[in-house]
Amino acid sequence: MSAGTVAVAVLQDAGISPWEMYELSIALTVFGIPHRDLADPWYRLRLCTDEPGAPHGPDGPGAPHGQGFSLRTGHGLDALVGADTVIVPSVPEACVEEGREVPAALVEALREAAASGARMVSLCTGAFALAAAGLLDGRRATAHWQHTAELAARHPSVTVDDSVLYTDDGSVLTSAGATAALDLCLHLVRRDLGAHVANQLARRLVVHAHRAGGQAQFIEAPLPPPGDDGLGPVLQWAVEHLAEPLTVNDLARRARMSPRTFHRRLLEATGTTPMRWLLQQRVARAQSLLESTDLPVERIGERSGLGTAANLRRHFTRAVGVSPTAYRRSFPTATTATGPRPGASRRAGSPGSTAQAPVE
Incomplete structure (x- = not known):
């Protein structure tokens, strides 16, 4: 597969929480900033929403003001259809914390995009949207471990795995939250444009070149209980x-x-x-x-x-x-017991291009 159009779905809610904005920014950073010295053409980014033209972000309608930014786009959710890859970076917090249904408009748009042949991707709580659309039925999926129990309870036909960074079922991919979302986005670049391009992009972002999806989200290693003189x-x-x-x-x-x-x-x-x-x-x-x-x-x-x-x-x-x-391999700049590992003193990578993203 080559680079194509990536459509990112973001919903107008009472503002986007900082965590929701984090996963969204990962998708925009990886696919929206062109690196034509690595691959030409690069991806074309299409930001889609249920309310085109309305501000989205911490300064959006109903949100606390003064946090400094908002996003606007002219694309509606119908623009998800025709994209090569559709990414849902999150759903509103109420859809997870309060059990509110994922908006029907998004569910229907996701179904139509999948039917048109798009590769469907969720980051963190975006898995709730893919599951609501029936796109995870019979598949293995993940989300941030804090939300996987709710995802499994609400969608018993989905095999929820809370121990991995991301899952790749070919046409449907899901990731845990935070940095695992970046791991999945780089995995997509690796699939589309090859390992060299993905590794060079990771260097520019100063992150691990590649973390396997099967790697555990975390390892439980209980510490000695404080204040217990016996243990x-x-x-x-x-x-x-x-x-x-x-x-x-x-x-x-x-x-x-x-x-x-x-x-x-x-x-x-x-x-x-x-x-x-x-x-x-x-x-x-x-x-x-x-x-x-x-x-x-x-x-x-x-x-x-x-x-x-x-x-x-x-x-x-x-x-x-x-x-x-x-x-x-995920820690190329570690140090030895006696000094830096080879290459650790070198810069992790040159800054990426700051050119304007190609937006349809």
Whole structure:
């Protein structure tokens, strides 16, 4: 596929929240600023709304004033039809927080755009709009983990995965919120224009060149509960000694409890068992070492307490969703234990073009 027209749907609501504006700005930045030295032609951007000509943004009608900006466009939602890619960066907060229905005009426009052959994309809560249009039925989808339970409850025919950054089902793609939305947009550029163009664009945006969609949104690694004289000190000690072959009996003895009592107390305090807690802390330590050092995986396995490289790969991939090597590629400017990693002192990339976006 080559670069084509990208239509971004934004609804007139009582102002757009800062989070909604964040996902919208990601789509506008990636597809709306031309980089013809990387690919010519670049994408053509079409901003579409249910109320053409009305201001959209924190200074829009009904919104708190003084926040400094608003958007206007002459395209209605009917302009979604005919685009190569349609992106829904969000839905109004009330559609998520208060259970309000996604506006029927948007639902119908999305159905018509999909029927016309457009590639359908949602960023964060935009998944609620695609689901309302029936475009996620029988498909795997994601959104920000804070909203996935509501998405799954409201749309049981959708397989909601709250553990990934984004999903790609060919003609329908969804992402979690915040930086995961940027990951998906760069993934689209990679699909359309190739890895080199996507990597160069990522450099200009000073972000990771590529994060696999299957990578976990976050890793639960409960910290030692503060103010608990029985557990806090021993768990803090364990975090500082992860490289050692720790056992539940070791921790219980240090906490001056029986193994059974220690197990029960930790489960009550963190919601997880002692061995699972240790594993989570060790995976988190491995993540930190992969991000900040050039140590070989064998050494990282030793320092994190996960043992062999094979054991590290098995546990890390299961918890994070990608291999240690793939995870490390997301952090090209990390430093080694003795100094900067090769290339870390170089600038992450030259500024991108500030030319006016081609708008239809």
